[in-house]
Amino acid sequence: MPKKYHIPIKTAEPRYNPIGKYATVEFREDCAGSCKECVKKKCVFGIFGDNYKHFSTMSEPEYLYTCMSCFRCVQECTKGIFSRVINPEYRTLGDDYWKPDTINRLWYQAHTGKVPVSGAGYRGPFVAAGFDSMWTDMSEIVRPTRDGIHGREYISTCFEISRRATPLKFNADMSLASDVPPILELPIPLMFQLPDTLILNEQILLSAAKAARILGTLMLIRPQDHKVLSPYADHLIPCLTCENYMDYKELILKSRAVELADAPDIDKTITEIRAIKPDSFIIIGIPMDATAASRALELSYAHVDTLHFYADEHGKELNTEHPIFLKEMIREIHLKLVDNFVRQKINLVFSGGIAMAEHMAKSIICGADGVIVDIGLLVALECRLCYQCRNGLPCPAKIDHQIDPEWGSQRIVNLIGAWHNQLIEVMGAMGIREVRRLRGEVGRSMWFEDLEMESFGPIFGKRKIAGIK
Amino acid sequence: MSNKKNNFKFPKIVQTPDRFRNPIGKYTIRRNARCISCGLCAELCPHGVHPRYDNYSKPLRPLDYKCIGFKCKENDFFCIDRCPEQALTLRRNPILDTLGDYRWTADMLIGHWEMAETGNLPVVDLEYNLGNSGGGFDKIRFKTPKPVDYLDLSDEDMDTSVNLNKRCDGRPEKIISIPCYGGGMSYGSTALSVMVARAHAATQLNTLTCTGEGGYPQELLPYAEHVITQIATGLFGVKEETILYTPMVEFKYAQGAKPGLGGHLLGDKVTPEVAAMRETIVGNALFSPFPFHSVYSVEDHKKHVDWVKEINPKVLVSVKVSTPTDVDMVAVGSYYAGAHVVHLDGSYGGTGAAPDIAKKNIAMPIEYAIPKVHKFLEDEGVREKVCLIASGGIRNAMDVAKAIALGADGVVIGTAELIALECVRCGHCESGRGCARGIATTDPELGVMIAQDWATQRIVNMYMAWRKQWCEILRQYGLKSIKELVGRSDLLVHLDYLDEEERSKYQPAPQAELII
Numbered sequence: 001m002p003k004k005y006h007i008p009i010k011t012a013e014p015r016y017n018p019i020g021k022y023a024t025v026e027f028r029e030d031c032a033g034s035c036k037e038c039v040k041k042k043c044v045f046g047i048f049g050d051n052y053k054h055f056s057t058m059s060e061p062e063y064l065y066t067c068m069s070c071f072r073c074v075q076e077c078t079k080g081i082f083s084r085v086i087n088p089e090y091r092t093l094g095d096d097y098w099k100p101d102t103i104n105r106l107w108y109q110a111h112t113g114k115v116p117v118s119g120a121g122y123r124g125p126f127v128a129a130g131f132d133s134m135w136t137d138m139s140e141i142v143r144p145t146r147d148g149i150h151g152r153e154y155i156s157t158c159f160e161i162s163r164r165a166t167p168l169k170f171n172a173d174m175s176l177a178s179d180v181p182p183i184l185e186l187p188i189p190l191m192f193q194l195p196d197t198l199i200l201n202e203q204i205l206l207s208a209a210k211a212a213r214i215l216g217t218l219m220l221i222r223p224q225d226h227k228v229l230s231p232y233a234d235h236l237i238p239c240l241t242c243e244n245y246m247d248y249k250e251l252i253l254k255s256r257a258v259e260l261a262d263a264p265d266i267d268k269t270i271t272e273i274r275a276i277k278p279d280s281f282i283i284i285g286i287p288m289d290a291t292a293a294s295r296a297l298e299l300s301y302a303h304v305d306t307l308h309f310y311a312d313e314h315g316k317e318l319n320t321e322h323p324i325f326l327k328e329m330i331r332e333i334h335l336k337l338v339d340n341f342v343r344q345k346i347n348l349v350f351s352g353g354i355a356m357a358e359h360m361a362k363s364i365i366c367g368a369d370g371v372i373v374d375i376g377l378l379v380a381l382e383c384r385l386c387y388q389c390r391n392g393l394p395c396p397a398k399i400d401h402q403i404d405p406e407w408g409s410q411r412i413v414n415l416i417g418a419w420h421n422q423l424i425e426v427m428g429a430m431g432i433r434e435v436r437r438l439r440g441e442v443g444r445s446m447w448f449e450d451l452e453m454e455s456f457g458p459i460f461g462k463r464k465i466a467g468i469k
Numbered sequence: 470m471s472n473k474k475n476n477f478k479f480p481k482i483v484q485t486p487d488r489f490r491n492p493i494g495k496y497t498i499r500r501n502a503r504c505i506s507c508g509l510c511a512e513l514c515p516h517g518v519h520p521r522y523d524n525y526s527k528p529l530r531p532l533d534y535k536c537i538g539f540k541c542k543e544n545d546f547f548c549i550d551r552c553p554e555q556a557l558t559l560r561r562n563p564i565l566d567t568l569g570d571y572r573w574t575a576d577m578l579i580g581h582w583e584m585a586e587t588g589n590l591p592v593v594d595l596e597y598n599l600g601n602s603g604g605g606f607d608k609i610r611f612k613t614p615k616p617v618d619y620l621d622l623s624d625e626d627m628d629t630s631v632n633l634n635k636r637c638d639g640r641p642e643k644i645i646s647i648p649c650y651g652g653g654m655s656y657g658s659t660a661l662s663v664m665v666a667r668a669h670a671a672t673q674l675n676t677l678t679c680t681g682e683g684g685y686p687q688e689l690l691p692y693a694e695h696v697i698t699q700i701a702t703g704l705f706g707v708k709e710e711t712i713l714y715t716p717m718v719e720f721k722y723a724q725g726a727k728p729g730l731g732g733h734l735l736g737d738k739v740t741p742e743v744a745a746m747r748e749t750i751v752g753n754a755l756f757s758p759f760p761f762h763s764v765y766s767v768e769d770h771k772k773h774v775d776w777v778k779e780i781n782p783k784v785l786v787s788v789k790v791s792t793p794t795d796v797d798m799v800a801v802g803s804y805y806a807g808a809h810v811v812h813l814d815g816s817y818g819g820t821g822a823a824p825d826i827a828k829k830n831i832a833m834p835i836e837y838a839i840p841k842v843h844k845f846l847e848d849e850g851v852r853e854k855v856c857l858i859a860s861g862g863i864r865n866a867m868d869v870a871k872a873i874a875l876g877a878d879g880v881v882i883g884t885a886e887l888i889a890l891e892c893v894r895c896g897h898c899e900s901g902r903g904c905a906r907g908i909a910t911t912d913p914e915l916g917v918m919i920a921q922d923w924a925t926q927r928i929v930n931m932y933m934a935w936r937k938q939w940c941e942i943l944r945q946y947g948l949k950s951i952k953e954l955v956g957r958s959d960l961l962v963h964l965d966y967l968d969e970e971e972r973s974k975y976q977p978a979p980q981a982e983l984i985i
Contacts, residue, residue: 021984022567044905044915069895070905074564075489080530084567086984101985105825115826119898119909121726121819121862121884122828123570123985126604135816138729138793138831140722140760358830422826428759429729429831446794446833452965455837458844459875459958460966468603 004153005187007215007417009113012410014382016397018107020065021100023087024073031081039073039082094385097130097314102355103379106415110380113414115421129468130315130325130353131362133448139431152424156434159189159347159370161218161257162281163305166344182279184256184305186217188420189370189435190360191237192412193220193351195313198378199389199399202228207408208377209235214413220259220308220372223248239285242269249276257281259308262295270303281305288329288352289319293336296348300337306347306369309333313375315353326353327366334367334440343440357422367440373416380415381408477646480673482588482933485926487534487891488919494534495579495593497562498548504528504556513546516592533562534579537593570985571602572817573864573884573894581865581931585889588930590937598867601979605817605836606868608964610975611942618947627940628950631879633717633856634785634809641783643716646675647932648873648939648951652860652883653699653719653789655683656706657734657743658821658898659887659909660916666924667886668692673929679719679881682732682757684746685711697787700777702731703757705747709780717785717810718777720770722760725814725861727823728791728832732757735822735899740911771806778807785809787858792816792838797845800857804846810856812881813838818861819884821909822899835861836875843876843956866935870942876956889931890924 040048047066067084074082093100105116127133162184169177192212194200205225209232212219221229223238226248238251242263245252252258252273260269262284270282284299286292288309296307312318315326324332330350337343350363351372363371379385382397389395427435430444438444452463486492498518506528511521516535521528539559541547549559569575580597584590591597600607633643651667658681665688671678672695679697680689684706689696693714700707701721712718723729734743736754744751764770774786787810788803790796800811815835820828839859846852859872860881869880884892890908903910907918939951948954964972 025563044902068897068900068905069567069893070897071493071568071893071895072489072905075487075491075493077491080491083562083564085563086566091984115824117822117824117899118828118896119821119823119900119904120892120894120896121572122817123572123894123896124602124829125571126602126607126817126834128603132829135833136830138723138791140790140793140799356826358826362830422824425730425824425827426831429827431729443794451833451837455841456963456966459840459961460963463966464968464972465965 005157005216007113007413007420009414009417010410011112012110012407012414014107014111015407016382017065018104018111018382019089019093019100019384020067020087021090021104022067022069023085024067025083025085027081027083031079035078037078039077042076043073044068044070092386095314095387097353098355098375098379098385103385105356106376106379107382109418110382110411110415113417115418115425127448127468131327131356131359133468134327134362134365135446136358136361136365136426136430137444137446138429152428154433155424155427156436157188157420157423157427158185159435160185161191161283161306161347161349161370163346164344182281184281186370188215188217188416189364189423190354190416190419191218191220191349191370191372192377193372193374194377195374196222197313197390198375198383198387199395201400203403203405203408204378204381204399205229206405207381207403208412210405210409211377211412211416212236214409215416217416218257223251226251226254237283242266245269245273252276252280255280257283257305259283259285262286262299266299267302274303283308283349285310287318288326288350289317292317292329293333296333296346297336297340297342300340300342300346304346306349308349308351308372311350311352313352315359326350327362330363330366330368331442338367338440357419358426360419361423361426361438362445364435364438365441365445369436369439376415377412380411382411477675479646479933479936480929482930483926484588485586485923485930487582487586488923489891492532492534492582493562493564493568493579494536495562495565495576495595496533496536496538497560498531498533498536499558499560500528500531501556501558503554504552505554507553510548510552510557513551514548515546519548531557540594566984568893569983570894571983572600572862573888574601574979577865578888578893581885581888582891584934585891585927585931588933590934596979598865599976599979600864601981601983603978603980605834605862606864606871608978609836609871610962610964611867611870611874611945612960612962613974614945618945620944620947620949622944622949624937624940626949627943628952629936629939631856631951633787633879635854635856636809637854638809640785640809641716643785644675645677645879647936648879649869649882649932649935650676650697650858650879651678651886652819652881653679653681653697653721654821654883654909655681655699655734656686656746657683657738657740657911660907660911660919661686661688662917662919662921663887663890663908663924665689665692666890666919666921667928668696669921669925670886670928670932671695673925674932677717680706680711682706682721683734683743685714686746690714700773701757702759702761703755705749705755705757712777712780712784715781715784717787718781719787719789719810719812720761720773720777720808721789722764723789723791723814724820724823725791725816725818725832725835726820727827728793728814728816729759730824730827730831731759733822738899738903738911740913743911767802767806770802774807787812789814792832792835792861794833796833796838797842800842800855801845801849801851804851804855808855810858811842812858812860813842813877814881815859815861819887820898835859835863835872839872839875839877840958847956866938869935870939870954871961873951873954874957874961876958878952878955885931886928889927890919891927 283306288311317323347369510519565575576595580595682701698715734755788808789812816832859877898909902912
């Protein structure tokens, strides 16, 4: 039996209590005091700990990071003194894209490595902008394996960042006549890149690099960080430019792959890097802007392996007043290459706005080969995305202090382990056995605009509201 | 066939109050220390917000969940203005910010609790017909009716029944008196009292409920004529006798909340009783693998259907599938395999436990699937021979009516029945000991929190309140029977498909940014 890919998940407790969604409010003036029936003592989930003893020992308001929201304390208090509010601190987590709920779920996954599971139905909006306006399909009959939950390890999530030989040629004796380029295959369709706009220190770098090694993936790094990360050199991709690559010649030799920032005369630099290390895998980093698709086409004829497109933190197009979201940009770039018959030659990876496991699956459906996880790595290390660090203020989660790389790497491994399992869940439901076959497979997805037109168009006529409101 | 002709009488409504000391309402009334206990508020309030006993003169905590709120200001009994000491304050209950979600808003939850208590439509100003999801049912409205169409008939004269067997295949007709029946919730996923109460309520309402995939507890036998036996992929608890008991067998191919993933009962819920029923081991998690391993085609599926029909010559067969792109093909295949009922379960449906990624992302919402399948079956010329049932995200009476107008014959309800039992949709049905409110749990302490009679009556009350809404809709459009509403999508509008001027004539879709 071939070795199966396994992610070693192990509980990694948070250093601080996660910011809980709820806070209790108690109208203490009506409290009976030392009530034997106190609902805090009776909490089914025991969330109040020792905090029921006396209100003078209690910090107010009480932030209930483990509250399960059953409302029994509110409804059973003999004096009715309990009420509940949304924890004001919870509201401040993240922003419009990285929502508190998203961050909270990322923390949970980094802590436990488990897929978030809940009862009751879906709780969110019918449809929303971005990735939330498409659904993945499923199959009633076709299954990638016939043994249900126990056969999932046979679903492959491997992807390559090496260029392809198309097509293969054979000699008369059926020996291979084509030169087969070297293959760099990763077991999961994602790589890492820590954002340099938030806190980035040695311990964080070591945590992420170690996690990359455990997971068998790669991490894009700044060249100056390579020294501290040298034990993990096999899993690092230095990001170079046409101006500085000669300063890091040694790095090119040490690394399996390098990323080169796009520039007008990049062909010359590619050739020179190939001269330094002929079997190096070359990734070109390209801003995801209006020229991205045409630039992708041009570069597909160059001697490179992968194109990496950078969106902003919210998955939006760069350098425009009316940005397009990642989902549409991936479609545009992917289809441009398909239309010009070069898509098979080159790999596409995207970064910016990959915040949940479903974003990975949906990006691939749209046409990506893989994605880059960035801010999510910091959230796994308990970052609250309060952005205080950008204003020179101290980090409330003390990420800027010492973080044990053992702990940090386990948190990241757990997060990616949970994402990997979720990818397999949706692939299993779709009846797809290999993530490479999911790439650009929009037939395995349903889009809001199409469903509206197909199901509602014949009934209600023409839609008068453009987009999603 | 009207209910009168059936000689079926709907059950009586009985007031069935909240089982907790402090019910949650939309408003709070606080009484401060200025109160002199004059008793004027108790005399004034016709809604019973201010209790007062003859032999006890001190003020009591207001029953503020009964308060009708600020609209009371126009009444001369508005306690806030009339209090001589200005001791009372009225506010929107701040806890509402922490209750509900985009689909089941706080208003919708509280509205349904009130319906389950009173059997009537809420008197408090609650938006219980529309959620905040910003799409689907929440943007669909019934067209403004023409006054001339109004039928002056009482609820007793309106027909809300559905015939589940349209095949004319020699098997008995099965007429349910409301256009809903209960969704499958297995022995093990809910408390036994809840399961039996649902069956008892279904019997009183002359409809059905479903065992789910967990076996058939003997406590259900008195209601056997109203209990569907579910056969799902794990085949837990499926025996020849359970197929013989039932008027309808449901093959569950997929569940809307987790299509393609199968079922999963966590080990904590596998108590000795549950394990005995499912013939498994205590404490071991149980999986219902997806899909049926013996089904690769419509022909394979037909073998299953034939097998059940052979065992029980009177039984009807329902096929429950979720909503992939090719749901129309699946539906027609099910019909040709011999199904009497094709049951579509949309992606936003309820579950005892499912990965969040599946609930949100896999398969299409039911609003899209109903018209797609309805039209396809019409085009195939078989629509009149099959009963199309929809479920998955159908929350209230208006959603039911909209689903029927879009093309369903009836719907399956799960979550709303649990809401009637005071579910707060906290989503922790699956964790640890299970539901802290005693609904979805087999815990020895929590699982006995719900009295069976109380639960039965709450469910009956809710459906009786819903029936009032359905009858009113039918009357407004000059229809005597809910069957006449099937596929009447010409009576619906979608706000996004209207010009601005036309749109302004309809109630806007609620829109609020929620923390969920």
